[in-house]
Amino acid sequence: MRHHKRLHALFALLALPFAAPASAATADLLLSEIIEGSSNNKAVEIYNGTGAPVDLAAGGYTLQFYFNGGTTPNFTLALSGTVADGGAFVIAPSNANATILAAAQQVSGTSWFNGDDAIVLRKGGSAGALLDVAGQIGFDPGTQWGAGLASTADNTIRRKATVCAGDADGSDAFDPAGEWDGYATDTFDGLGSHTASCGGGSLPTDPTASGGASPASLAAGDATLLTVAVVPGANPASTGLTVSADLSAIGGAASQAFVDDGSNGDAIAGDLTFSHQATVAAGTAAGPKVLPVAIADAEGRSAAASIALSVVARVDISDIQGQGVGSPLAVGTEVVTEGIVTARRANGYFIQSAPGDEDGDPATAEGLFVFTNAAPPAAATVGNRLRVAGRVTQFSRTPHGYPLTQLGNSSATVLAGGQALPAPVLIDESVLSPGLSTAALGRYQGMRVQLPAAKVVGATNAFGDFHVTLPTTPRPAREPGIAALDAVPLPAGNNIVRFDRNPERLRVESTGLEGGSALNVDAGTLIEGMQGVMYYDRGDFTLLIGDSSTLAISGGAYVAAVPAAEEGAVRVGSYNIENLSGGESVPLNRLSKLSEVFCQYLRNPDVVGLVEIANLETAQRLARAINDNEFGTCPTSPMYQAYLLSTSGSQRLGYLVKTAPLADGRPRVEVDSVTEQFVGDTLTAPDGTANGVLFDRAPLLLQGRINGERGRSYPINVLLNHTLSLLDVNDLTPRAVWGTDGDRSRGKRLQQAIKVSELVESIQAADATAPLVLIGDYNAFDFNDGYVDVMGIIRGEPAPADQVLVHGDSAVTRPLVNLIGTKPEAERYSYVFEGNTQTLDHALVNQAVIETTEATLYHARVNSDFATDNAADPTVPVRTSDHDPLVADLVVPAFLDADLATTVFTPFKLVFDGQVVPFVATVRNRGQSRALRPEVTLRIDGTPAQVRQVLAAGWDCGAPVAVSGGSEVFCGRETPMAAGEIDFLLVNLEAVRLTAIDSVGLRAQADTRSNDTRASNDAGADSAKVVGRPRWTWGD
Template structure:
């Protein structure tokens, strides 16, 4: 027991039960899919038990204090059972439930205690310890499994001792609850009790059930629940510490059927089996469906039938014809005919996996309209998805094998890179199709790290938008950690600061709008002051004269180079309506270059996220691809445009640049609302339809925006996204959790890459550009009148020798909008 656990035990004193405590024990535990969660209690005494003084407590995610306490009610007869369950569980669970709750119940890494009068009568898990995803291994684990108490096993009255469910329980597959409320608690699922004298025939070459008959042509096996014998070749072994807990077998060519829809491969769950690739084995067991994977489990015999040649790998290609297509190759040895593209690196260091596809995937609503069109793109993306796994269930492996031979800060794999030589076992688990390679794949750096931002024309002024991934600085004196977000220690803050300084310095921008900076004011110890000081030189920040900007933990901010630009007027913000609560308040400031007199008003924003907590009605997810809170973000866009149209900073500056994380993709309602109000999407204009600044679930898009109002559009020289963050594995950021000391050193570099999870957006402006009134004088007579209109119409109809001369609104095109610009100048004069 650790010092912390000992202190906890002393603190609760008499809660630990004495060995002679009698009454209820936890006889069955169900941690299934969705809300299929239940705890069965059994009365081991000879008298009824009144539950008035009894309660269940749940300790979430390694917490030392209960996050949920449930007062039990009713009576349990001697030898009887009591079932407590989630109110949204499977009807089969609810049919035997004695008491339910709608509250969120336990997951596999949560500890549970059963108490009588505050005294622990039994427990499951270890209070104060986070095991990762679960205690135990194989089927005898506390995640995605059912546990049934072994006959004669004693109650665990010390919730702080090391815990292994196998000492007390027998494990059963996920969503096994046929014994709930009726079983005798001895770990028996009501099947064969071993008294049947018939033994499986393990004679090599004898009749066996074909794997194709087991797999069938549907998702679930037609022989699920049957006990049978197979004989096949071992194609992959994934036992050992952290492995998959078994091996894969495949039929030899002579034993296959002629149906292309039935798989010839099968996973055998046998954590301790001593087999090898190429070995022909005869195995007896029962067929089960575990998390969507057909398995042979509960082995009653295994015989060695010699070695043979491996079946040839089946050649496949993405995308799948349908979402069901890979079922025909489940657990088979396969290879992919072409290189696949990395679409996501998010789980690389945590689970040793990469998300692949035939090409780069984009967020549907980043490239098409929400609704039906977005649904089509979403389905196409889903059919073009495969997880490259590492043949392991282990979390946070000490060696991450991708890119070959292992991940480090200097040897990374980025979204957009390609993977070659993909041969291995096609597997299905954790709701994804996965490839466990039988040999090391190759990697092609098709999306190299960009050395710096690529602006073809830096103009007179550069403005950037940068989400800094929760930059919190504790108490500002090197202490006060952990904070609400961001760095957990002073060391992590130092690492985070170094990466942000590298990135921001390389931007070489004059003005930078920040998102996700700690909302702790503007004093000398504030987060924004610390970041500006770390940048050094002439960096300064805008102080709007408030204690903090709104009531969120995070806020927006503005940094600027005082040797290059001067703030004009006072900073402004909007605190009413859509910005009163959920959307972070915007911050606007007008700037003028030190060497010029033409300015621009920069407005940095951070709209409400797409997370669904608390969302209902129209703000709930409408299934159109825009996520939750879309109306709230749209209201923010409308309010922002109205506010800015009325000279928000009071300086009279007509040029306005809206920047920031609007939590909306390019084709979604909030962005289209701003476009409808005359703002131009500069990322779309200069970076194109496939621009992105963020990667979510293997799909790229841009939440980070730069939009120019009509007067400013002619002064935009260029815009770009600097891809230093979104494509990189998150393990390369400043965080140190879930990493060995060696990984903390090898994964980290004080450079710009993975300084955040969003890429910065840059915009360059040429403030000395001619005004529309000057460009509208097409005939050069010093006046703008009907003659210029006629000249434009003739040139438009019969061809233009000098396109730029007729591009009055300077948007890179000559069209009806240029004629409108001429007419607007005439009206204004």
């Protein structure tokens, strides 16, 4: 905001000559320094290089200020006093700080210029000749002329020594960088002197100096080394230099002499750095202090400087950390604390309260990170006890997490060396278990900790980081809902589930401390003996470790292939191949590994959807390596043909289709069409305008048939998708029209999901009996993530509106089935992120597939559980991607020729009333193929009570139920019956005579999902005659 300028009465209060170095001759006075600092810290310096003293009043010299681009002066100040030859004359407002006022010869008023105001020096009164101007009359630059330090706002600018004439044209453009040097805000150390070197020989110069304190922040009672580095005057060179400072602000002498003789803290005698070891008096009030410094030489020349320091309060580490996470102290609070250096890293070091100095509260951390931005200082040697002065800061790499409390702008003083380190705290179930608070580990922030044993649940990434749990903790998986620390605003009244981030996880940085190197470990690895420092970064509490050579490491993940395809199986695979590119020049090491994965671990599915492949040439190169057994791992050629249509982007979608011929000469897969969907569709912004393409990777639909032996075929539609990444779903960066980048991400994910659901519905509406398989990387979980229920919409079962941030309806009226549900719960993942298993790659099928196949999902475990270093190892088939490829195994019963033959036998042909009669039902598969889901229906002509027992190993038989004309028992078997396999079912029935002629009998009828080639032998029956007194009642 522009300052409103109000003119006050302006009076010249003081005009004193100032002895300054003579310099080269100039035609007249010029502006030599302008200070536009903080608050009221303003000043203008005028230089006299004319060769003679100048009487300002006699010459009618004036300063004029043109505010905000004005063409007439808003303020004119008549100057008075004398400027010595080679001297400088300083004008300042009365409310400037003490350092400026001490250098001023004329003090006037309380309201001065800003960075966008032109400053003019005239001779001969207010309408006299224009000698010099800083700025441009009649032009408002906005806030300042220039840029960076060489600008007119919030900086000090000084005329270059080579400039010996003012700018007499007030209308020309002004750029300070041409004739001025820039300095930081509130730089005053050169005020009152100026040197010009544009001719006229070498003239005398004053000494100059700069002061400092080490440490510059300290508590009352602490010592600091005050130093003043002096540059002697020249022509002639300074002799007899003296330095003194007013230390009364810290309880010292008003005129304290400094020495350059190697005593009293002075490092080197005679090096022109004058020193004094000072102690801040007890009781000195906290706050910034400025100590004025005076320098003089025997030649009668002098200079002024200052030393800035801060007196701050001394606090314990536990008081800086507070309870839990965050600090109770305001950011920017300057503190002094003490602790033992426990560890170092590339940009700082850790200190921890010495034994006995702790506060006794287990909820407060006793450690603290000191951020140095570069390598830690030598004082921060492990084992040194330090007194550290610094400023409390909170570091957050992401808004979706806790801040890390640390000290910045620090200085350190060694109090003692070789101190014993505090004992490490044990990490156990009390702070690392499911169901705990996400802040449970905050009590150990910055402290030494130990983890005697841990199990890796997220393999090492490219930065040397991995995730662990305690050894007995079940492996954590991503769960429904928005992550607990995500800072995205949620609407009132929502019922969105919050995912607790699995507080049983702990992130480990193997390169976190000095001496650390990347520890490459796979999921399932047991690590014993870890010690380090507790830290917080990237949204997770983190164990920083250094040298890992002494750790005991055992176990780890094992590669696992999908089962070999059985007869009758149709297989559709999906593989996010992680940016495979290169065309004919795909790196051979990667091509070799991929060939082995496809042939030995995926077992060459009939159709494979490729995600993140660069172009058709790359897909064809991969197909050729597999087909030609280029690397010796593909003995049977699938004769893959590649399909890829997209011509935009680097992450495209494609297919490999198996064309190897069957015994009858037909190719295994026949493709009718491959088409891109929604290529021209655009994303619709909230204001209704188009906002870029909707699908960066257009869905790819393959339609055709997969052929089986004996002339059979299975029609299929395969839809391959790669929907928008989750990376920006919670991004808070502002974005026009949408609100934030996260809003746009969520909107795009929603619109993509709805479009895919519309395509699914259109395919099913055209032919509800047409099998449909959806595959690909959906960048979405198999459940509602609370932001957008992508898979629910595509599947046809979207989450309710109050359980999701952005809701959308699905066009699907006959829901799909996600085959991830066919897997054991612990195996439901294709990806591991931050130690959480999760499914991003999906295989969904419609009811037509469920009704015509036995559908199962498999994953080849070759990537997600393994450390990224394996990617560069050509000898192992792992880490060709960060996703595990999947295979939808669809066993088509119509491809299997079975023949279930059933017989029933009882050894008794005549039985008595009440006798238990054994029957044996024999079921044999006489066909050449497996019988899928065999079942037998046992029928008796009697009541359920007559069924005393059914014994059938491997079969699941239900209770007898009454049906019309008798009772039935249904028996089913989950496992297929192999060709030639025979099973026996023993059925014990009670004989009951109700009529004069009665019998007890059993009929067994077999069935299977496979193609039963002969129905005539599916059933068998036998019976026995019942004798004895009939069970009738007279008179009924």
